[in-house]
Amino acid sequence: MEEINMNIAVLSGKGGTGKTLVSVNLAAAAKNSVYVDCDVEEPNGHLFFKPENIREEKISVKIPAVENKLCSGCRQCVDFCKFNALAYVKDKLIIFDDICHSCGGCVMLCPEKALTEKHKAIGKLQKGISGGVKVYTGILNAGEASGIPIIKNAPYVIIL
Amino acid sequence: MKIAIPADEKNMGTNVCASFGRTPWFLIYDDETKEYTFLDNSAASESGGAGIKAAQAVVDNKADVLLTPRCGENAANVLKAANIKIFKTNSISAKENLEAFAACEFPLLDEIHGGFHGHGGN
Numbered sequence: 001m002e003e004i005n006m007n008i009a010v011l012s013g014k015g016g017t018g019k020t021l022v023s024v025n026l027a028a029a030a031k032n033s034v035y036v037d038c039d040v041e042e043p044n045g046h047l048f049f050k051p052e053n054i055r056e057e058k059i060s061v062k063i064p065a066v067e068n069k070l071c072s073g074c075r076q077c078v079d080f081c082k083f084n085a086l087a088y089v090k091d092k093l094i095i096f097d098d099i100c101h102s103c104g105g106c107v108m109l110c111p112e113k114a115l116t117e118k119h120k121a122i123g124k125l126q127k128g129i130s131g132g133v134k135v136y137t138g139i140l141n142a143g144e145a146s147g148i149p150i151i152k153n154a155p156y157v158i159i160l
Numbered sequence: 161m162k163i164a165i166p167a168d169e170k171n172m173g174t175n176v177c178a179s180f181g182r183t184p185w186f187l188i189y190d191d192e193t194k195e196y197t198f199l200d201n202s203a204a205s206e207s208g209g210a211g212i213k214a215a216q217a218v219v220d221n222k223a224d225v226l227l228t229p230r231c232g233e234n235a236a237n238v239l240k241a242a243n244i245k246i247f248k249t250n251s252i253s254a255k256e257n258l259e260a261f262a263a264c265e266f267p268l269l270d271e272i273h274g275g276f277h278g279h280g281g282n
Binding site for chain 1: 210234
C-alpha cells in the first residue's frame, strides 16, 4: 500500500465528546504513527498507550530578572509592558512572573542592561513508545497561567 | 496624609467603585489640606494587569492609605511594597467613607482575593 503522510488534528470545545477515543484509536489503527497529546492541563492519551522508554524534556519560558544595582529607575520597561507585568516602587522594580508573556521587550529596551532573561520551568514533554506508536505528552505544571509554550514546543521536539 | 479611593464619578458625591483595578477614577484626598483631585485611571481599559497598573498610579500619586471594597493579590503586592495601608470601605458613598476613616472606624482589608488574572490572552 502506498505510504501516506498526514497530520490529523482532533479538537473540540466540548468535553466528553470522544476526542481521546477517536485520536487514540486513529493512532493505534495507523500502526506506525505519532500521537501528540496537547491537552497539557489534563493529558490522558498515555493512559491507553502505556508508553515505555519514557524520556522527559523540561519546557521553560523566559522571564525578566532585574539587577537592582544597575537599574536607574527610568521605567521604560514598566511603560512598555503591554501586560503590566512590571511595577516600580520605592526605587525597586517588581516583576510579576505570572503576568509576563515572555516577549522579551523589557530586556531589549533597558538602557542600563539591568534586565536579563531567566528560564522558568512551566512543565514538561514526555516521549515514549507503545508498539509502533510514538507517544508525546505535554504536561503543564499545576497553577501555571498558560500551557501554550508547551503545545508550541511539541511539534519541534517531534522533528528532532 | 493622602487617601485614595476608587470612584465611579468625578465629583465628591461619588460612590466607591466596586473594582480597584478597573475603577474609572481615583479620588485622592488630603486630610490635612482638605484638597482633593480625581485621577483618571488609565488601567481601566487595559486588557490585563489592570490592578498592577492602577496600584502603580496610586503609588506614584503618593497616597498613604487606600480605602477600597476589594483588592487583588498583585495590586496588593505593589501597594505593600510602597507601605500603603489598605482599608475596607464600609459604605457606598466615598464621602461617608472618608468621614468614617477620619473617625478611625475602619478595619484593615485582610481578605485579598486572587485577582482576575488571565486577561489579555495567552
